[in-house]
Amino acid sequence: MTIAPSQGSDNQSGNSVSLPDFEFTVSGLPEKHVKFYGGKVEGLRDVLRRHPSCWGPSECDVTVSGLRFTYKAVRAE
Numbered sequence: 363m364t365i366a367p368s369q370g371s372d373n374q375s376g377n378s379v380s381l382p383d384f385e386f387t388v389s390g391l392p393e394k395h396v397k398f399y400g401g402k403v404e405g406l407r408d409v410l411r412r413h414p415s416c417w418g419p420s421e422c423d424v425t426v427s428g429l430r431f432t433y434k435a436v437r438a439e
Contacts, residue, residue: 378404381433394437401433 381401
């Protein structure tokens with residue numbers, strides 16, 4: 363069963379969405395500051411498929427699979 367199909371899309375490989383940049387410090391000696399940028403999620407589809415165990419409109423699991431998350435990273439010296 364298909365839920366909320368998008369009109370007019372036949373993209374078989376999925377779409378991509380940009381992700382926000384973020385940074386954090388890795389503790390240790392010495393500490394390392396790492397910045398992640400240029401992130402994206404690929405493989406998004408315009409159609410969701412119901413899990414076989416759906417019990418009507420109020421109880422349903424949706425499975426998300428086949429996504430690829432990528433970022434570029436740089437460490438400050």
